[in-house]
Amino acid sequence: MSVVTMARALNDALDVALEKDSQVMILGEDVGRTGGVFRVTDGLYDRHGSVRVVDTPVAESGIVGVAFGLAVAGMRPVAELQFMGFSYPALDQVISHVGRIRNRSQHRFTAPMVIRIPYGGGIGAAEHHSESAEALYAHIPGIKVVVPSTPYDAKGLLLAAIADPDPVIFCEPIRLYRSLKEEVPEGWYEVPIGAARLERVGNDLTLVSWGAMLTETRAAATLLEEEDGVSVEVIDLRSLVPFDADTVVTSVKKTGRVVVVHEAPRTGGFGSEVVATISERCLYSLEAPPERVTGWDSVFPLKRSEAQYLPGVDRILRAARRTLGT
């Protein structure tokens, strides 16, 4: 057990997986010699060699399509795409092949593969480097979509994703890579995909979030408890597909009030799915209209306007207080 960052926990997960399963391999741009643009694969090339940790040409569709072929023929590839904004050239492979092969072949061929994608804003990056397109991926049938928000979950979810018999899009919040540390066990352990995590238990209000926005959500919950005396339940979804609707519905039935927080644009964002599910399954438990605190339907702004875009603690507090009628 050691106290590590999310980047370190992910690195550890990959190391453990390479160690345990000879079919596991890593491929992507700059993942070998330099250890990846975020150094998540740092040291793995030296430890496991160039056959298992592979620097590829700059070609996202090729990386994902080749990883698909590797998976079909018995390997367990973990592909890295450098930023979510660079993942779109590979979308055709994900939609047309990765998510369909099990269905198209009625289980005869499968693609047990992981596509790791650093995503989200908050570091003042260049254009295309802060995208939060998890809902795009969640809309594609046949793939799972996972978003950790803590080092412990990051390692456990990544190992679960590698062990999963189906393809997993693994979204890594860039802003959280090195911003928080926690105790992470040594060796192999899995955090189940499809199970949300109750980050904080409360009775008056439910906050639902995932990824980097947990930071603001958590801070808002603390302020609401300290300043307003409100008992807040915080749910970290962790998986968008499968979506743990039961945990959300159970919570909202108890609290009657809900705010969903995500940094992706609002229209068609995964928050819409969460709120629609609440409307279908526990509308009559609601004491106030659900609120969404999200990024705007704009292109993700450059550094100097980033603060306008990303939901901050204030916006979450205002939405929460509207639902509480305070």
Place this chain on the structure above:
Amino acid sequence: MVFARTYDRKCTALQRQGRLATYSPFEGQEAAQIGAVAGLEPHDWVVATYRDAAMMWAQGYPWELLIAGRTGDERGGSPPEHVPVMPPSITVGGHMVHAVGIAWAEKLQDTGRIALTSFGDGATSEGDFHEAMNFAAVFDVGCIFLCQNNGYAISLPRELQTRAETIAQKAIGYGMPGVQVDGNDLFAVYEAVKEAADRARAGEGPTLIEAVTYRIGPHTTSDDPSRYRSDGETEEWRRLDPLERMRIYLSERDAWDPEWQAAIDSEASAEMDRAVDLAERMPPLGQGRILDAMFESLPPELARQRSELVEET
């Protein structure tokens, strides 16, 4: 080749009767497809397209499943466990990178198996052609790229697809050998593939083979080739028909007689009747089965949707 042609014409006829969905005939390309598989080992992979039924069958894919796929049944995409053939790619070009990954996996697992991917001249304009060729060469994998240059991508003639004089020459840019062969000559295709397969198996990397052939029929049963090419052109190519050429070749060596031909024709015809019957008698997939193969096990939301589907349809 006789079986393949019988299948091809049968499918067009069945489509006209409304018994199959859209069909994409390969008449004229039999030598390119059968010749290619003749150069492979039975355990080698074939990663091909919607116009490659002859090739898929030659590598073990049962006719009835090829037909089932055309009737609109997902089980047509599920060949028996021992058949190393992917279900046909319907999107153009995206499958070539899969063959590279598959060949790479076999290399890593040291199985001695290689992969052949087939595609048309149109697919060489897709970005994935470039990415596949480049990855295959960079990682030195045992992948054979077989381009069946059949003259047209739906309506677009080969000359407007690329300014390159040949498709084969594109190999140079990737640092791999490129070969152009007469795609209507079974032996020429066989030899080119066999040579590429030997190289691939010896760890000497990928090869691009351009088999020059011609699509005698339409792009699909929904297409009208008279809008973009002349009957005269098609007639010219009919004279190069691979089956007829094989017949002449065998006749000249006293290895052909009409009775033998008639026997094969009727055997092929009976085989297709059997396959069509099997495919058409497959019971429907069953309510809710469309959700069952999305994941290994049904996530709760899909289970909910499945119940809803079963209740409401």
